[in-house]
Amino acid sequence: MPDALTGLDLPQGVTLTHLQPTIGTEVAGLDLCTELDTETVAFLRSLWLRRKVLLFRDQPLSEEQHVRFGRYFGPLDALPRPSGSEQEWPELLVIKRDGSDNSESEAFFHQDVPYANPPVAGAIALMKKCPGIGGDTIIADMTAAYHRLSPWLKVAIEGMQGIHRFDLGIVLHNANVTEELIAKFMQKYPPKTYPLVQTHRETGEKVLYVSQSYTHAIKGLPRDESYALIKLLSDRARVPENQCRVSWQENTVVMWDNRSTQHYAAFDYPGHFRHLQRVTVLDTEPWPGTSL
Numbered sequence: 001m002p003d004a005l006t007g008l009d010l011p012q013g014v015t016l017t018h019l020q021p022t023i024g025t026e027v028a029g030l031d032l033c034t035e036l037d038t039e040t041v042a043f044l045r046s047l048w049l050r051r052k053v054l055l056f057r058d059q060p061l062s063e064e065q066h067v068r069f070g071r072y073f074g075p076l077d078a079l080p081r082p083s084g085s086e087q088e089w090p091e092l093l094v095i096k097r098d099g100s101d102n103s104e105s106e107a108f109f110h111q112d113v114p115y116a117n118p119p120v121a122g123a124i125a126l127m128k129k130c131p132g133i134g135g136d137t138i139i140a141d142m143t144a145a146y147h148r149l150s151p152w153l154k155v156a157i158e159g160m161q162g163i164h165r166f167d168l169g170i171v172l173h174n175a176n177v178t179e180e181l182i183a184k185f186m187q188k189y190p191p192k193t194y195p196l197v198q199t200h201r202e203t204g205e206k207v208l209y210v211s212q213s214y215t216h217a218i219k220g221l222p223r224d225e226s227y228a229l230i231k232l233l234s235d236r237a238r239v240p241e242n243q244c245r246v247s248w249q250e251n252t253v254v255m256w257d258n259r260s261t262q263h264y265a266a267f268d269y270p271g272h273f274r275h276l277q278r279v280t281v282l283d284t285e286p287w288p289g290t291s292l
């Protein structure tokens with residue numbers, strides 16, 4: 001029998017628990033440590049696009065298994081790193097924090113690499129070590145955020161373009177970032193201009209594509225109006241009806257669609273250690289309608 005919310009036929013043994021009306025589904029009955037057949041991967045891809053966030057418990061993936069699972073969904077990126085931090089699996093991004101040093105965090109709503117075109121399609125994160133309490137990740141549905149705008153605002157922003165850049169955002173959230181790393185990122189991902197309302201290539205849905213961290217300005221607007229509009233629109237990620245919240249356990253895997261969501265890693269675990277590792281899945285085609 002198809003799943004009532006998504007209409008998808010479930011592979012044998014798979015059950016779904018939906019987290020929120022438009023975003024987030026927990027998937028049980030799959031072992032991601034093993035190779036998956038093409039039907040299962042196709043099912044997961046459809047579910048991921050519809051639900052934007054998928055969560056799987058008890059998946060103690062090795063590094064190799066994590067990379068293999070990521071590659072089912074597209075090519076993996078190796079993000080620029082500081083010199084001397086090379087590792088055996090360049091596709092794996094390791095995020096370790098002890099919760100006491102807030103000079104570096106992901107506690108702000110953002111898309112990954114919003115200046116990239118083709119965009120980052122998504123991320124697949126594995127929790128290796130949870131803090132005793134806290135350390136949740138909040139993920140906002142930016143399609144729902146768009147739909148909840150009032151009609152006049154939708155009309156007002158139609159056709160407007162946001163300028164996204166890495167260097168301005170990162171220094172707000174990462175006091176340890178070096179000039180060298182900023183230069184590497186800026187070389188790989190120069191600033192880009194995109195419509196504030198993007199169309200998702202795979203779903204055709206509209207997405208509110210603006211974040212307070214990385215949207216630097218709105219093209220053609222005076223600075224004060226630009227700032228006010230970026231704040232108004234990016235704050236839609238903070239609306240609870242647009243969100244789901246991931247409470248991690250060790251070996252929880254979460255994959256999110258980076259094109260239609262923004263995420264925020266709560267930094268509320270002083271004295272506790274948190275260790276997450278993730279891969280970054282690239283889209284293979286540019287955003288539709290962009291000339292860059």
Ligand code: SIN
Pocket residue numbers: 095106123125136137263264265276278
């Ligand atoms: C991130 O990838 O931005 C962080 C996700 C997390 O640590 O929960």
